[in-house]
Amino acid sequence: xxxxxxxxxxxxxxxxxxxxxxxxxxxxxxxxxxxxxxxxxxxxxxxxxxxxxxxxxxxxxxxxxxxxxxxxxxxxxxxxxxxxxxxxxxxxxxxxxxxxxxxxxxxxxxxxxxxxxxxxxxxxxxxxxxxxxxxxxxxxxxxxxxxxxxxxxxxxxxxxxxxxxxxxxxxxxxxxxxxxxxxxxxxxxxxxxxxxxxxxxxxxxxxxxxxxxxxxxxxxxxxxxxxxxxxxxxxxxxxxxxxxxxxxxxxxxxxxxxxxxxxxxxxxxxxxxxxxxxxxxxxxxxxxxxxxxxxxxxxxxxxxxxxxxxxxxxxxxxxxxxxxxxxxxxxxxxxxxxxxxxxxxxxxxxxxxxxxxxxxxxxxxxxxxxx
Amino acid sequence: xxxxxxxxxxxxxxxxxxxxxxxxxxxxxxxxxxxxxxxxxxxxxxxxxxxxxxxxxxxxxxxxxxxxxxxxxxxxxxxxxxxxxxxxxxxxxxxxxxxxxxxxxxxxxxxxxxxxxxxxxxxxxxxxxxxxxxxxxxxxxxxxxxxxxxxxxxxxxxxxxxxxxxxxxxxxxxxxxxxxxxxxxxxxxxxxxxxxxxxxxxxxxxxxxxxxxxxxxxxxxxxxxxxxxxxxxxxxxxxxxxxxxxxxxxxxxxxxxxxxxxxxxxxxxxxxxxxxxxxxxxxxxxxxxxxxxxxxxxxxxxxxxxxxxxxxxxxxxxxxx
Numbered sequence: 070x071x072x073x074x075x076x077x078x079x080x081x082x083x084x085x086x087x088x089x090x091x092x093x094x095x096x097x098x099x100x101x102x103x104x105x106x107x108x109x110x111x112x113x114x115x116x117x118x119x120x121x122x123x124x125x126x127x128x129x130x131x132x133x134x135x136x137x138x139x140x141x142x143x144x145x146x147x148x149x150x151x152x153x154x155x156x157x158x159x160x161x162x163x164x165x166x167x168x169x170x171x172x173x174x175x176x177x178x179x180x181x182x183x184x185x186x187x188x189x190x191x192x193x194x195x196x197x198x199x200x201x202x203x204x205x206x207x208x209x210x211x212x213x214x215x216x217x218x219x220x221x222x223x224x225x226x227x228x229x230x231x232x233x234x235x236x237x238x239x240x241x242x243x244x245x246x247x248x249x250x251x252x253x254x255x256x257x258x259x260x261x262x263x264x265x266x267x268x269x270x271x272x273x274x275x276x277x278x279x280x281x282x283x284x285x286x287x288x289x290x291x292x293x294x295x296x297x298x299x300x301x302x303x304x305x306x307x308x309x310x311x312x313x314x315x316x317x318x319x320x321x322x323x324x325x326x327x328x329x330x331x332x333x334x335x336x337x338x339x340x341x342x343x344x345x346x347x348x349x350x351x352x353x354x355x356x357x358x359x360x361x362x363x364x365x366x367x368x369x370x371x372x373x374x375x376x377x378x379x380x381x382x383x384x385x386x387x388x389x390x391x392x393x394x395x396x397x398x399x400x401x402x403x404x405x406x407x408x409x410x411x412x413x414x415x416x417x418x419x420x421x422x423x424x425x426x427x428x429x430x431x432x433x434x435x436x437x438x439x440x
Numbered sequence: 441x442x443x444x445x446x447x448x449x450x451x452x453x454x455x456x457x458x459x460x461x462x463x464x465x466x467x468x469x470x471x472x473x474x475x476x477x478x479x480x481x482x483x484x485x486x487x488x489x490x491x492x493x494x495x496x497x498x499x500x501x502x503x504x505x506x507x508x509x510x511x512x513x514x515x516x517x518x519x520x521x522x523x524x525x526x527x528x529x530x531x532x533x534x535x536x537x538x539x540x541x542x543x544x545x546x547x548x549x550x551x552x553x554x555x556x557x558x559x560x561x562x563x564x565x566x567x568x569x570x571x572x573x574x575x576x577x578x579x580x581x582x583x584x585x586x587x588x589x590x591x592x593x594x595x596x597x598x599x600x601x602x603x604x605x606x607x608x609x610x611x612x613x614x615x616x617x618x619x620x621x622x623x624x625x626x627x628x629x630x631x632x633x634x635x636x637x638x639x640x641x642x643x644x645x646x647x648x649x650x651x652x653x654x655x656x657x658x659x660x661x662x663x664x665x666x667x668x669x670x671x672x673x674x675x676x677x678x679x680x681x682x683x684x685x686x687x688x689x690x691x692x693x694x695x696x697x698x699x700x701x702x703x704x705x706x707x708x709x710x711x712x713x714x715x716x717x718x719x720x721x722x723x724x725x726x727x728x729x730x731x732x733x734x735x736x737x738x739x740x741x742x743x744x745x746x747x748x749x750x751x752x753x754x755x756x757x758x759x760x761x
Contacts, residue, residue: 120547120670122554124561272709275720280669281659281676285457289709292449305561309665313573327561328667440713 111174111353113143114167115150116160118179119278125303125322126277127152130178130201133341140346141353156181164189168196174352176345177201186211197357199348202248208359214344217365219255219427220395221337223402224373224388225319226259228334229297231381232317233260236267239290240437241300241307243277249301251430255402256299256319257437263387270295271433272440278303284310290440291316297334308333317379324374334380335373343370363424367396403427408435448588450703450710455597458702460485460663462600463655464680465687465694466607467513471648472689473611474641475624475751478520479535481652482677483542488513488653489660490546493668494553496564496661502571506657513653514646516542521645525638528755539677547670554668564666572596572661596658603651607691620644624749627756637756655680682731688738688746701727 115134119127131150138148149170151163160182167175168189174197177186183203190198190211198211206212229238238260242249257269270290274282287298287307291314298311299319305328311318312332318325320336344362351357364370376385394400405416409432416422422430433439464481471478478484491512496505520538523529553562574592575581581591611617622630623640631637656673664672679701687697708723738747 120551122551122560123670124554128560273720275724278671279674280664280672281674284663284665285453285706286709288453289706292446292453292710304664304669305667306664306669309667313665324559327559328563328665440709 111143111147111349112170112172113137113148113349114164114170114172114175115148116154116163116167116175116177116179116182117150117152118154118156118181119303120152121150123278123303124305124325124328127178129322129339130176130341133339133343133345134176136340136342137345137349140342141349154179154182161185161189164198168193173197174199174349174357176348183213197352206359206361210359212359212361214348214362215428216339216344216363216370218337218339218371219252219402220366221371221373222252222255223259223262223395224391225299225335225337226256226261227263227387227391228373228376228380228384229256229299229317229319230260230262230264230267231384231387232334232379233264233267233297235294235296236264237293237295238267238269239287239293239295239298239307240269240271241283241286241290241298241302242271242273243301244275245273245431247428247430250433251427252301253437254430254432254434257434258402258407259391261434261436262391265436267436269299269437270440271437274302276302280304280306283307287311293440305329320374326374326377330377332379333377334384335376338372338374340369340372343368365395366392367398409433410435410437410439446710448585450706452588452592453706453710454699454703455593456662456702457705458698458700459596459600460655460658460676461680461683461701462604462694462698463596463658464652464677465683465698466600466604466691467648467651467653467655468680468684469648469687469689469691469694470607470644470651471517472684472752473620473624473749474644474648475627475749475754475756476521476524476641476645477531477535477753478517478538478645478648479532479681480516480520480538480542480649480677481680482673482675483539483545484513484516484649484652485656485659485673485677485680486542486546487516488650488656489672490549490656490668491515491653492657493562493564493660494549496568496666497553497562497668500565500568502568505568505661506654509653509657509660510650511653513656514650516653517646517649518642520649521642524755525641525645528757531753531755543671543673546672550668550670554670562668564661569661569666572666594662596654596662601695604691604695611691621749624751627751627754631756631758637758652677652680679727682728685738685748686727686731686734688734688743689748690746693746700730704730 117127121127121131154160154163176199178201180202183200183205186198186200187205200213202215203213240253242253253271260267272286274286276282283302283304284306287310296316298307300307300321305325308318308320308325308329312329317334318332319334325336326333401421403422405420406418407416409415468481488509492505492509495508516538520534523534524531554560572594574594577591581587619635620640623637627637659672683697683701687693704726708720
């Protein structure tokens with residue numbers, strides 16, 4: 070018994086010591102945010118929904134944060150990251166910790182943080198809140214940012230359209246929400262531009278992250294005769310399923326060639342660093358204004374990963390042509406005429422969807438068949 | 441691809457979808473027959489998945505992978521057994537804790553693995569994934585319908601079915617199996633009859649955990665195709681717990697049950713939307729609705745054989761007999 074109590078005392082002592090150090094860390098950053106103007110002492114906070122090792126959504130944001138840190142020459146303790154933060158009260162606590170640590174700007178990377186960031190932006194007017202993928206903002210210290218990933222999806226659709234032999238392309242999507250539906254439309258338009266005969270089969274999994282279901286959904290598409298599998302999901306399982314069957318795939322978020330070397334063609338990817346660098350630089354310069362950010366391929370925010378050796382001949386050339394037109398602004402993905410899959414004309418010839426219309430698409434284009 | 445082939449593909453996918461459930465359920469049945477409800481199936485699957493994966497990743501040996509996944513699940517079950525059998529801890533709470541611990545344990549090690557791997561992708565070598573890929577037997581696998589339906593699965597499928605049959609024989613036809621059932625039905629009587637209750641409980645809880653661990657290996661190697669993916673078990677362990685009830689604590693029925701649950705799971709992707717258009721969420725609900733119905737039916741029928749062992753959840757104090 071004596072031994073047990075000794076161990077207990079020791080453990081308590083260690084716990085105390087650890088919590089004491091934790092407190093000092095917090096206090097060190099607890100200065101008045103007004104003082105931050107010089108590059109050397111700004112602090113930047115990030116809140117991630119997942120883990121930076123997910124090789125997907127959070128990984129892409131973290132690569133952006135690393136890029137920003139390197140470009141602006143910030144030290145490691147100036148960029149504070151909170152991983153695996155759920156979209157509930159824990160997110161509010163995480164933001165408050167970042168504020169206490171002295172962060173001047175906080176990036177929240179998941180949709181569900183929106184309402185917490187909205188509330189806290191009123192409570193802490195000196196801190197800047199930047200939220201990814203939402204629709205709320207104010208005109209002082211709370212903006213939202215997202216990008217034209219549909220442009221990259223269009224290019225990846227070209228690679229898929231040229232590769233398919235069965236003229237059936239599978240698309241594993243998470244939910245039938247505008248972000249996914251519009252992304253599938255852009256992909257299908259890219260397919261159509263090089264292969265009018267090909268059909269895109271869309272299936273919904275009702276999850277962002279579930280290796281088991283994503284795989285099953287992909288296999289059902291392969292069983293229906295698809296020979297290219299594209300995805301709007303967070304794991305590489307659809308790519309692996311395609312590889313097992315000896316066919317091809319288009320990933321998302323990160324270059325998935327490592328996971329499926331024999332199947333992967335290319336993947337739409339984010340270069341969040343472009344935005345993070347610009348935003349933090351503006352805060353340092355004191356020129357930050359609350360404007361909503363929705364940039365695309367021209368600014369380098371979105372792109373596709375380098376084409377793998379699996380693509381069909383001539384793919385690079387077709388993609389380069391389309392990319393040049395998109396960057397010059399001569400062409401954009403949702404230029405009319407576009408019909409939906411019930412035959413109704415959605416975009417008239419000569420007109421182009423507005424940003425508001427693109428982010429609220431709830432119809433599929435004519436070569437998409439929902440499974 | 442014809443309609444015919446499409447149905448075969450659906451059945452093929454259903455069988456594969458049932459495999460992790462088959463292992464999880466068999467493990468849990470063995471555990472419950474000893475009178476212990478271990479809600480940690482999910483956690484033990486996680487532990488089996490990561491232990492097997494690490495072994496396969498470093499040694500390139502499929503056999504060590506299977507062995508270590510068994511040991512990983514068994515280690516989780518051993519902790520559970522120590523807490524509930526020896527220290528008389530509450531079984532439900534201990535099982536839940538094991539679930540949470542297992543998930544954290546697997547993600548913690550998996551995270552470290554990913555961070556060290558090239559391009560942040562921890563991938564098993566080709567010879568392992570090939571070993572666990574579909575088998576090919578000349579002539580037999582090439583038969584028209586039967587070849588695909590019987591002779592093209594991966595080895596987990598055959599091993600799982602074999603294990604279920606052996607489990608059924610063990611529980612119904614051997615002295616040890618009958619002793620085990622006595623322990624679960626009436627521990628005090630079994631103790632009085634001279635059965636070494638504590639030893640029986642330990643052995644079967646640990647073995648059951650090991651079998652759950654094999655289900656975890658299936659998830660890591662086949663479902664995730666040999667790439668470590670955090671949170672890979674994702675609730676399959678809980679469905680296995682429900683399946684125990686559906687199968688009426690019978691290893692034989694587990695084979696059918698896991699096939700039914702598997703087919704309900706993939707049905708949402710195979711059902712032609714232009715024929716029957718039901719929201720996807722409906723299919724996610726069906727297995728649990730069916731389980732609820734089975735509980736109602738079995739409790740009305742009061743079958744003594746296919747029912748929950750009577751001493752389940754009650755820790756046995758010899759002194760209070």
